[in-house]
Amino acid sequence: MPRYILFNKPFGVLSQFTGEPGQRTLSEFSLPAHVYAAGRLDKDSEGLLLLSDDGPFIKRFLDPANNHERKYWAEVEGVPTRDAIEKLSHGVEFKGYLSKPCRARIVEPQPIVAKRDPPVRFRKSIPTCWIELVLTEGKNRQVRRMTATVGFPTLRLIRKRIGKLSLGDLAPGDWREIQKSDIF
Missing domain, CATH: 3.30.70.580 (Pseudouridine synthase I, catalytic domain, N-terminal subdomain)
Incomplete structure (x- = not known):
């Protein structure tokens, strides 16, 4: 079996x-x-x-070709604007590749996630925010590249769901x- x-x-x-x-x-x-x-x-x-x-x-x-969904939570540096979330949703270009449209949103309320070892870097003057991305493709370091492209680099990334x-x-x-x- x-x-x-x-x-x-x-x-x-x-x-x-x-x-x-x-x-x-x-x-x-x-x-x-x-x-x-x-x-x-x-x-x-x-x-x-x-x-x-x-x-x-x-x-x-x-x-x-199977296009199964993958859900990620990304802790990003800063609080993404509505425009940044919309750009992520429509697809962004990175390394000469245009990502497929996806679902993107700020996770509300912000989740309580177990601490990581080592911890994510902390800056008093720059807040962080958890966003959710649901993709149907999986390019190398795609979520990190997408969030960086719209100005909110990923500090921590957790895959929550496949299919x-x-x-x-x-x-x-x-x-x-x-x-x-x-x-x-």
Whole structure:
């Protein structure tokens, strides 16, 4: 039987089982044997990572033609203007690429999110704000590039949902088995 794993990837961990000496990897979390990440979260991002030993499923899952939604919460430097949120929603250009339209909003009320180790940099004179982006594509460091393009750099990024699969209250570093039907 194929296995499907919902994992809350902590900050600073690679989305792979091997790395260079000193790098944190998935190997330290007692995950089942023979599962692999279905997609990636960069080392600086946190949140929902799906793992499986079902190769054909992973291939279908990663195919851009499927356009499955991914929800992210981004803590940004400053408080985005209505214009910035609108630009994000319509798509922004970065590195010669125009992102697809997405849903973007300021999270209201601002969420209480567990502290990160190491903590996000703090500046007394510059507030931070959590925004939500729901994308149907996944370019390398896309959310970070999008928010920077509209003038509000991302300080912290958490993937909250893929398809209908939500992170929920799963603690960083924890995982649980799920059913394939939980994903889409």
